[in-house]
Amino acid sequence: MELYNLKHPSQKVSFKEAVQLGLGKDRGLFFPSQIPVLDDIEGLLALPFVERSKKVLGAWLASELGQDAVDELVERAFNFDLPLVAVDEQRACLELFHGPTLAFKDFGARFMAQCVNAFVGDTRLTILTATSGDTGAAVADAFYGLEKVNVVVLYPKGKISELQEKMFTTLGKNIHTVAVSSDFDACQDLVKRAFDDPEVRDGLSLNSANSINISRLLAQICYYFEAVAQSKQRHEADPVISVPSGNFGNLTAGLFAKAMGLPVKRFIAATNANDTVPRYLDNGQWQPNPTQATMSNAMDVSEPSNWPRVEAICEKLGWPLSSLVGIRLSEEQTSQALAELHAQGYVSEPHAAIAAKALSLTLVPDEVGIFLGTAHPAKFKDVVDRELTLNLPLPPELEAVASKPILSAELAADFAALKVHLFKILA
Numbered sequence: 001m002e003l004y005n006l007k008h009p010s011q012k013v014s015f016k017e018a019v020q021l022g023l024g025k026d027r028g029l030f031f032p033s034q035i036p037v038l039d040d041i042e043g044l045l046a047l048p049f050v051e052r053s054k055k056v057l058g059a060w061l062a063s064e065l066g067q068d069a070v071d072e073l074v075e076r077a078f079n080f081d082l083p084l085v086a087v088d089e090q091r092a093c094l095e096l097f098h099g100p101t102l103a104f105k106d107f108g109a110r111f112m113a114q115c116v117n118a119f120v121g122d123t124r125l126t127i128l129t130a131t132s133g134d135t136g137a138a139v140a141d142a143f144y145g146l147e148k149v150n151v152v153v154l155y156p157k158g159k160i161s162e163l164q165e166k167m168f169t170t171l172g173k174n175i176h177t178v179a180v181s182s183d184f185d186a187c188q189d190l191v192k193r194a195f196d197d198p199e200v201r202d203g204l205s206l207n208s209a210n211s212i213n214i215s216r217l218l219a220q221i222c223y224y225f226e227a228v229a230q231s232k233q234r235h236e237a238d239p240v241i242s243v244p245s246g247n248f249g250n251l252t253a254g255l256f257a258k259a260m261g262l263p264v265k266r267f268i269a270a271t272n273a274n275d276t277v278p279r280y281l282d283n284g285q286w287q288p289n290p291t292q293a294t295m296s297n298a299m300d301v302s303e304p305s306n307w308p309r310v311e312a313i314c315e316k317l318g319w320p321l322s323s324l325v326g327i328r329l330s331e332e333q334t335s336q337a338l339a340e341l342h343a344q345g346y347v348s349e350p351h352a353a354i355a356a357k358a359l360s361l362t363l364v365p366d367e368v369g370i371f372l373g374t375a376h377p378a379k380f381k382d383v384v385d386r387e388l389t390l391n392l393p394l395p396p397e398l399e400a401v402a403s404k405p406i407l408s409a410e411l412a413a414d415f416a417a418l419k420v421h422l423f424k425i426l427a
């Protein structure tokens, strides 16, 4: 598989190199030189998830890694269910939160960890990543205990739920966590600066593990195929898929799936008040506002890092950007959406509820819609209990960490301080 740097198209790398580098020169994103197109989609959709995923990922990776290696990566990474649960006549939720950290990020993080582990050789790697919520837990869990990989996770102090925080800050061993006194964009900026600093980047063999790593995006393509496979067993129509979006990795993967031949009627990019993309789709002006804190905090991103890939796919395939529908929901609408779903017998959480509501606002009769359930409702217990007057039980995964102490260091959003800290804990 060949990829090129979207900022410097002459920089070309293999999949292995792209996984290890994370980002290209000048922080450019890697993008595939070619998007494989699958034939016999119907036959593929008839296969079970793991078998189908081997073929979907094999189309990208078998030429470089061999199909056997791809099969092994898939088997190790994808070992949990993803049911499509009907909510009403038109809408169903693809529940992507049955993995070890109860969020869809387990798919990308587990596949990436398997890739890194398979490619690492003799160096000792440092995974440095910023999280606005669930990435941290998924990455920490996926890499926990691997001997040649250290993980450092930066997160905005006080801006994620306590349970979310406990899921990745209580592990110890090779998992190091830093609470930064600022917002997610500041954390992301610190990560970018670390990658730009040769002393840090080379001295600690940095690798990034957030949604910019191409291995994560390829893994995420697989569940779009599963969504359509299950939907087609109930409805003939090609589904509309609504994606709760923050950094837009999830939507990028969906567009890759469609580019490979998956029948999706259209995609909806659903956001909270951090609505840079919906405004851009409306008026063509890219004008990020300061990041606002919302109930759907994993989507509190005003400068989504994967957006250049979304544009690159559309450009390559000749899809006008106007084929994407951008929907923004206020906090009040998010509350309403949660309550409406609950009234229909479905307990959701703020991220998925936004995507569900975006379907209600835009589906026409005879269309069917899928919204992506990106986190288990219990991960957002505070909000869900408050909004729905419930007392959700904690699933066992959360119960186990709730009583453990947080092991994070605390730092200001200051690159010099971070640099000192990194060398202290890792050198």
Ligand SMILES: *Cc1c(COP(=O)(O)O)cnc(C)c1O
Pocket (backbone or CB within 6 Å): 103, 105, 133, 134, 135, 211, 244, 245, 246, 247, 248, 249, 250, 251, 298, 299, 351, 374, 375
């Ligand atoms: C990360 C996350 C999102 C946003 O996904 P992106 O790929 O960053 O757009 C949505 N919901 C939840 C629960 C998340 O953790």
